[in-house]
Amino acid sequence: MLKFGRPIGSIAQQSFIVPDIKSGIENLQRYMKIGPFFVVEHFPLHEYRYRGNPDHLDVTAALAFSGGTYYELVQQNNDAPSVYMETYHKRGWGFHHWAVASDDFDAHVKNYQEKGAPMALYGVTDFGTRVAYMDTTATLPGMLEVIEIGPKIEEFFGLIQSASIDWDGRDPIRILG
Structure with missing residues (x-):
């Protein structure tokens, strides 16, 4: 069991792509009272590969919990x-992927590949956490991200969840450096 209440290997996150991170956050807070959001501008993703090819991805990510559900917005x-x-050009803004927290990254990736889901994205975060997006869109309405869980990333997720407990609406957007 992860410190933020999810079993290893279960769905730990829902992610949405948005054209503007600030308005995306404001809409989720206004309609669903989700927050506070922790924002990482120009999210560093090392060793980035898109469908096996190296490139430079520049995204801003906003992260928040509502109860046990972890939300991510990506611009x-x-x-x-x-x-x-790729997803935007197929169907526009909105839901993009689910994420699972994995304590055996290579085995999870291999399992999804054996089920017919190719790796669409690979990268390593500043925490040293490997992430892979498996393209499950042939059979599911989104991709599936595998997040290699470790002490640093689990502590980070726990910090975000703790901030959401009894959140009173103040300081709704918190920029992380």
Whole structure:
């Protein structure tokens, strides 16, 4: 069980692509009272590969919890080929992917590949956490992200969830450096 209440391997996150991160946050807060959002501008993703090819992806991510549900909003800041623009060109803004937290990253990735889902994105965060987006769109209405769980990323997710408990609406957007 993860410190933020989700079993390993279960759906830990829902992610949406938006044209403007600030208005996306404001809409979720106004209609659904989700917050506060922690924003990482120009989210660093090292060793980035889109469908096996290296490139430079520039995104801003906004992260928040509502109860046990972890939400992510993603705004792409450049025109690099990406899983986000691929989805946008197919069906517009909105739902993009679910994420699972994995304690055996390579096994999870291999399992999804064996089920027919190719790896569409690979990268490593500043925490040293590997992430892979598996293209499950042939059978599901979105992609599936595998997040390699470790102490640093689990602590980070826990911090975001703790801030959401009894959140009173103040300081709704918190920029992380």
